[in-house]
Amino acid sequence: MARMTYADAVRHALAEEMRRDKRVWALGEDLSTAHGNSSANQYTGLIDEFGSKRIVNTPISESTIMGAAVGAAVAGTRPVADLRMIDFGLCAIDELVNQAAKIRYMFGGQARVPLVVREAIGLKAGMAAQHTQSYEAWFAHVPGLVVVTPATPADGRGLLKASIRCDDPVVFMEHKDLWGLEGDIDLDDEGLVPIGKAKTLRAGIDLTIVAWSRMTHVSMLAADELAKQNVSTEVIDLRTIYPWDQQAVLASVEKTGRLLVVQESVLAGGFANEIAAEIAQQLHWKLHAPVARLGAPRIPVGYAPALEAEHRVEAAKIVQEGLRLVKASKT
Amino acid sequence: MARMTYADAVRHALAEEMRRDKRVWALGEDLSTAHGNSSANQYTGLIDEFGSKRIVNTPISESTIMGAAVGAAVAGTRPVADLRMIDFGLCAIDELVNQAAKIRYMFGGQARVPLVVREAIGLKAGMAAQHTQSYEAWFAHVPGLVVVTPATPADGRGLLKASIRCDDPVVFMEHKDLWGLEGDIDLDDEGLVPIGKAKTLRAGIDLTIVAWSRMTHVSMLAADELAKQNVSTEVIDLRTIYPWDQQAVLASVEKTGRLLVVQESVLAGGFANEIAAEIAQQLHWKLHAPVARLGAPRIPVGYAPALEAEHRVEAAKIVQEGLRLVKASKT
Amino acid sequence: MPNPDTERILALYRTMHLIRTFEERVGVEMQKGNIYGSAHQSTGQEAVATGVVSQLRKTDYLFSNHRGHGHALAKGANPFAMWKELFGRAGGTCGGKGGSMHIADFSVGMLGANGIVADGATMAVGAAQAIRLLGEDRIVVAFIGDGTINRGPFSEALNWAKVYELPVLFVIEDNVYASTTLTKTVMAGQGVVARATAFGVPAINVDGNDVIAVSDVAATVVADVRASKGPRLLHATTYRVRGHLALDKMFYRDKKEIDDFMVHHEPIGKCRRWLTDHGTSASACDTIANEISATIERAVAEALAAPQPDARLAYTDVQDRGAPVWHG
Amino acid sequence: MPNPDTERILALYRTMHLIRTFEERVGVEMQKGNIYGSAHQSTGQEAVATGVVSQLRKTDYLFSNHRGHGHALAKGANPFAMWKELFGRAGGTCGGKGGSMHIADFSVGMLGANGIVADGATMAVGAAQAIRLLGEDRIVVAFIGDGTINRGPFSEALNWAKVYELPVLFVIEDNVYASTTLTKTVMAGQGVVARATAFGVPAINVDGNDVIAVSDVAATVVADVRASKGPRLLHATTYRVRGHLALDKMFYRDKKEIDDFMVHHEPIGKCRRWLTDHGTSASACDTIANEISATIERAVAEALAAPQPDARLAYTDVQDRGAPVWHG
Ligand SMILES: Cc1ncc(C[n+]2csc(CCOP(=O)(O)OP(=O)(O)O)c2C)c(N)n1
Ligand SMILES: Cc1ncc(C[n+]2csc(CCOP(=O)(O)OP(=O)(O)O)c2C)c(N)n1
Ligand SMILES: [Mg+2]
Numbered sequence A, B: 001m002a003r004m005t006y007a008d009a010v011r012h013a014l015a016e017e018m019r020r021d022k023r024v025w026a027l028g029e030d031l032s033t034a035h036g037n038s039s040a041n042q043y044t045g046l047i048d049e050f051g052s053k054r055i056v057n058t059p060i061s062e063s064t065i066m067g068a069a070v071g072a073a074v075a076g077t078r079p080v081a082d083l084r085m086i087d088f089g090l091c092a093i094d095e096l097v098n099q100a101a102k103i104r105y106m107f108g109g110q111a112r113v114p115l116v117v118r119e120a121i122g123l124k125a126g127m128a129a130q131h132t133q134s135y136e137a138w139f140a141h142v143p144g145l146v147v148v149t150p151a152t153p154a155d156g157r158g159l160l161k162a163s164i165r166c167d168d169p170v171v172f173m174e175h176k177d178l179w180g181l182e183g184d185i186d187l188d189d190e191g192l193v194p195i196g197k198a199k200t201l202r203a204g205i206d207l208t209i210v211a212w213s214r215m216t217h218v219s220m221l222a223a224d225e226l227a228k229q230n231v232s233t234e235v236i237d238l239r240t241i242y243p244w245d246q247q248a249v250l251a252s253v254e255k256t257g258r259l260l261v262v263q264e265s266v267l268a269g270g271f272a273n274e275i276a277a278e279i280a281q282q283l284h285w286k287l288h289a290p291v292a293r294l295g296a297p298r299i300p301v302g303y304a305p306a307l308e309a310e311h312r313v314e315a316a317k318i319v320q321e322g323l324r325l326v327k328a329s330k331t
Numbered sequence C, D: 001m002p003n004p005d006t007e008r009i010l011a012l013y014r015t016m017h018l019i020r021t022f023e024e025r026v027g028v029e030m031q032k033g034n035i036y037g038s039a040h041q042s043t044g045q046e047a048v049a050t051g052v053v054s055q056l057r058k059t060d061y062l063f064s065n066h067r068g069h070g071h072a073l074a075k076g077a078n079p080f081a082m083w084k085e086l087f088g089r090a091g092g093t094c095g096g097k098g099g100s101m102h103i104a105d106f107s108v109g110m111l112g113a114n115g116i117v118a119d120g121a122t123m124a125v126g127a128a129q130a131i132r133l134l135g136e137d138r139i140v141v142a143f144i145g146d147g148t149i150n151r152g153p154f155s156e157a158l159n160w161a162k163v164y165e166l167p168v169l170f171v172i173e174d175n176v177y178a179s180t181t182l183t184k185t186v187m188a189g190q191g192v193v194a195r196a197t198a199f200g201v202p203a204i205n206v207d208g209n210d211v212i213a214v215s216d217v218a219a220t221v222v223a224d225v226r227a228s229k230g231p232r233l234l235h236a237t238t239y240r241v242r243g244h245l246a247l248d249k250m251f252y253r254d255k256k257e258i259d260d261f262m263v264h265h266e267p268i269g270k271c272r273r274w275l276t277d278h279g280t281s282a283s284a285c286d287t288i289a290n291e292i293s294a295t296i297e298r299a300v301a302e303a304l305a306a307p308q309p310d311a312r313l314a315y316t317d318v319q320d321r322g323a324p325v326w327h328g
């Protein structure tokens, strides 16, 4: 067992896969100069082991980072394209959605696109409107894309490895504010985490909370508080946004009869709606309370702490909503 | 009353607004050469009246079409940027989402962005995977954007005029397969259609269908058929995706107790989920049946008719789902 | 005495004929309503695809654009399968999933027509990087339209290709128009050769209506690219005879322009004159034309008789993890 | 006898000092944890913003990038409001909504720092189109980093500016690095002047560490742009003394590089030498520096004492149609 940060764990995973498979390589801005406190910490030192042909420092050319990665995937390699944040990734949506996601299908299966696209999501203090966005919901809406949002160092490692081994394009969404999070990693174990499988972080009987990425940690805090108030909460980390683990959520809500979906991004148009709609439809007659969702208001992220705070879904709000659900129940 | 096609109606609306306000102008590829059967039919002849300074034919430069339109809006004009299809609009997501949607907010209200972005959506026979997408759900998820999806010539005209007069950016999503649709237009009337207001196309007491864009027409066909099978269906054309008219939908479902949301795009991650989740949450105890959604499967659009058909939500499927809802009810 | 080049030129002539016959038939089948979607013809531009691809190997990669039939045929794609694809039938190059705009034949290195202009350029540089990484002996060619060079990703790709000294050849197929717009009205500066040069990519102009010239110039630049001398760009000037789409009424240009091209510049006639001037008989040329007509005739008939793909195939060739589900 | 230019150069000197003092204080306040988010300093680059903006009018538009403090100060933004913005306080230039990366003061034509590189270029050409359409007498200037010129939208904007002959000046502020990457390692060709020229935009190099040179060259190109002669590009070479972000440890470069710059090229010392060589006393120069220090001192103190914006303001300045709703 090793103790390491999320950034270290995903760096470790990339190195493991690059050693295992010579066709794996990475490209993005500032990857080869990553050191210590640089913004590309997840790559620190990889240039030394793998050289500039496999850790490719690119021009500031998002369209081509993505487009080249797609072309390279079609041509038999397994690129990991790092767009650094989904905010910059918005400059390369066409190449991801019109090409990566469609090539296998529109060419009738003549080609595969084994591509990992890293586009970090999430709020980080003081980053304001253009560096804090989360668009995992968008990619759930795009046929052909797999979308993962690991919340812990071990899942970061295990899902990055699984993503690199996936023969279809995976949008791998780290959370900017989790890179510093520490966790235990069993380096003797391959540690693969299957795509599409949720993880129950805590068992409970009164209420199910479904969350992903940073919100799983906030939800766990909320569950602790709810326990003190006699609400037994099951917390599910979805881990993969698409294909999402309906079975796991259904099984839990069948048991608890109450579901709260918690997401960090703007609730309007968010993925919480899909989970809520699906479960409400399938389990309508078994619910003790209407399915509820929490997410950010439909406003950009402000810079000042007082403004930014309005965008955050804090544990207190989850607790309040959880209590409301339990009280609102007809039994 | 004049009889005109959707394409004619929106062209008429643009001309009306350009006459009314000298700050209104349009830019996009092939706008000035639009004639008869060209792909930019909604602009035919406007170059003759307004000249090349206000009907601006652009290079194939999607990022700059959008970016320039944002800059021009900030600088006091009211541009209508035509990206032709959302499929090409994917090449200009950054400028729309990171700039147009955020400028007013991130600069603390110092600027407004009165911009209309035309990005047609929808299936059209034989257009295959890269020319048939619908992403209205994406823009619902972006604070700062208004999203409209007019389904008829009159709404096309009235909502385009309202969009041009809106001081915030509006994504105006025509449907490629509706441009040829004919309808009545009262040219003596200003014909403005308010943003954010749904329209009840048909009253009913057993079932509410909410749809938008081309799906409203398909839903009306289904409602006819359902009537024959003794199901009285209320059909609501949402018209504006964001802000969507919750009041109208709530009022209808309070009455009918059953809701079916019908969208053309891929159901996963689609906007139908938001409507379903919200109504299921608010009216849970009043529903006679679980809220249901229909949309396309999560596959790209295939070219051959037999494949493309799998992507289409046809009236028969709506009828079948409507009947299922009525039968599934506990009463 | 027979010119030693005759065999080679005859082969070029044959390929151009194949493309022309295919493309003109596309217009006919479109009018008849047999082509389900839209299609872009390359009539008049045959010398560019033919001349460039004559210098490629089957293992080389080709990224095409929306006007891709000629590129595919030149690269060796099977016209029988192509017709099935255009008609949306089982047995099409993409199993009926792509149609004209996504015609592709990976078995001959034709990595796809594409509906989004300029994306072929960015994918091409990445494919070239893959070739390097895998240590393969191939090069990449991307065909790009004149209107497309104003898209930012194309400029990015030029810079990228030179930064990494990649084995890629950009071919600008300049047919004067971009949809209904005269490209020169929306393009500043001294042209694409000047732009490429500024990005450090050696570039050269060629008469794209002269298949021998294209083939000869391509021989040089392809050799350079193959010899790892870095990327190259070839700017071939030609003309789009048909509409942007097969059903375009072309109100935006004078028919005289087309007539002038057909009389003075059209590449097949020019090539035929070379052949007959150099000892090939007119009847030998006609034989080629007739053979090709017969082939296309058969291909069309066979394709029209082919069944639609099974509807269940709509759910294949998409994301492994998690089966797609039809809701409701 | 006093040089007739002395007044002008003194004003440039003062502006450079204002920027330097502001930026160096940013480093201090960042270390102290008073700046909530991140901030990019322009220490060492003062001559570019100062020289270019010295030729602009208040009514001219300026589009900045992520490294925007200097551009804002040169354009006349209020440093008191800027500090409040950096600290996220009420009364900030953007009411605390933007922070360093979105600093803006529309009242002086400073249309915003921006967190997405190159977007300023595309917005600038659009603003220039608006000026034309409205018949206004203004020009537009966009400040763009050396690393940013490899983004496609920048190339698109060059073409666009020339196609419509727009009144826009692109200023490339070349500080050698793009984040942690040496720009020349990812940039092909002969540089941005060659690129702009290929796109038909007349372009010129200038020593960006010499404020007098920048101001003089800017006078010419701004005059051309104002006289409707079309777009221009100015490439100013300078150096980034501080890290990419204020807390960057800069492992990727040798400290000697910085020392060398500070001794031989740093713009404020150079300007001061000109002034003292031309009759201005050292104490007159010091007085300016002292005045500015005092101003910044007061601005910082005042800003630190200011309250946070009211949380309810988070819901203002966003989309009229439909109030934003907090769900749950
Ligand atoms: C990114 C993008 N923008 C717009 C279009 C629509 N479109 C299809 S072809 C075309 C014109 C292309 O002109 P050119 O590059 O000269 O190629 P040609 O059609 O002449 O072969 C346009 C604008 C598109 N397919 N992709
Ligand atoms: C589209 C986009 N890609 C990446 C980034 C991240 N980023 C911020 S600044 C920067 C480097 C910019 O370098 P340069 O243009 O030279 O400006 P400088 O920082 O040197 O002033 C990068 C890559 C961004 N902000 N926007
Ligand atoms: Mg063309």
Ligand SMILES: [Mg+2]
Residues within 6 Å of the ligand: D145, D146, D147, D173, D174, D175, D176, D177, D178, D179, D183
């Ligand atoms: Mg720089």
